[in-house]
Amino acid sequence: MRADRLVAIVLHLQTRKKMTAMALARELEVSTRTILRDVEALSIAGVPIYATGGRGGGIALDEHYRVTLSGLKEAEAQAFLLSSNLQLLREIGLGDAAENAFLKVAAAVPTHYHEALSFMRQRIYIDPIWWWHDVEPPPFLRDIQQAVYESRWISAVYEHWNGGCVEQLLEPYSLVAKSSAWYLVARREGALRTYRLSRFHAITLLDTHFIRTADFDLPTYWQQHIQEFSAITSVYSFTLRFHESCLPLVRRLLPGRSTIFGPADGDGCMNAHFNVESIDQAKMLVFGLGGQVEVIEPPELQAAVLHTAYDLIYSSSKSGEKRKESSFKDEEHL
Structure with a gap:
């Protein structure tokens, strides 16, 4: 609806200061021409909105203009109440603020929505926290959070996947929580990289500040990183044949990594193709x-499995012989 789109344009500009017509069109999934017509309509309606051309130009609101919207739609209020995770917010010191925000949203919506909100909260609960999640937040989270907020350089000792540790100077841009694991997006030597917080061994906040790249957008970067990570890590392909009773276990162990070929045959078996990180x-x-x-x-x-199986059998038999030998010695001693 056009009215919703006009409100969305104002809210986008209020939070982002200035945006190009192309960027607004991409956000709202309409044409640039539609955005320009909407901007003209807002201006005629008295909203202090203006557009400038050329390099660095765009669409913006008067810096003193603010709009307050107290009327949330029912679905919007439900989405807000369900989408935030208190555990992760508590880890960055926003747990109490989130609970207060929930109360304020519930109080702001019309009274006849309250029953619907209560209904939704008792029927859907979104929990992004992994089962085996540490109760305590990861070490250095508060220091890194401060560095991100203040755009301060940090000196960090980081452990790579192979166990080696290196000391690096980083420009910490953003924090991301994925499946309850925290990651740091930081620039090092001019390139953006992603670091898992649990692998930091030491963090030192420096007194020097850096300037963030103006065109950096966290959601866009993270989605690109996920795609690149999936392409890099899924480098080993193989095909297995197994009984259909194993399918639930396969999907739990490697979610999203398998392609199942057809239903089970007469023997109850099926084939599946996998993409994983390594032969191990x-x-x-x-x-x-x-x-x-x-x-x-x-x-x-096939050869690697046979070789490993032989090693296991050989190691087990040697251990058994040692136990027998030890038992015989004990009997002689008795």
């Missing part, structure tokens, strides 16, 4: 499925 991860899945799985391809995985 593939072997872990094979041994986890035990005697109900067959490696179809590649041949190197």
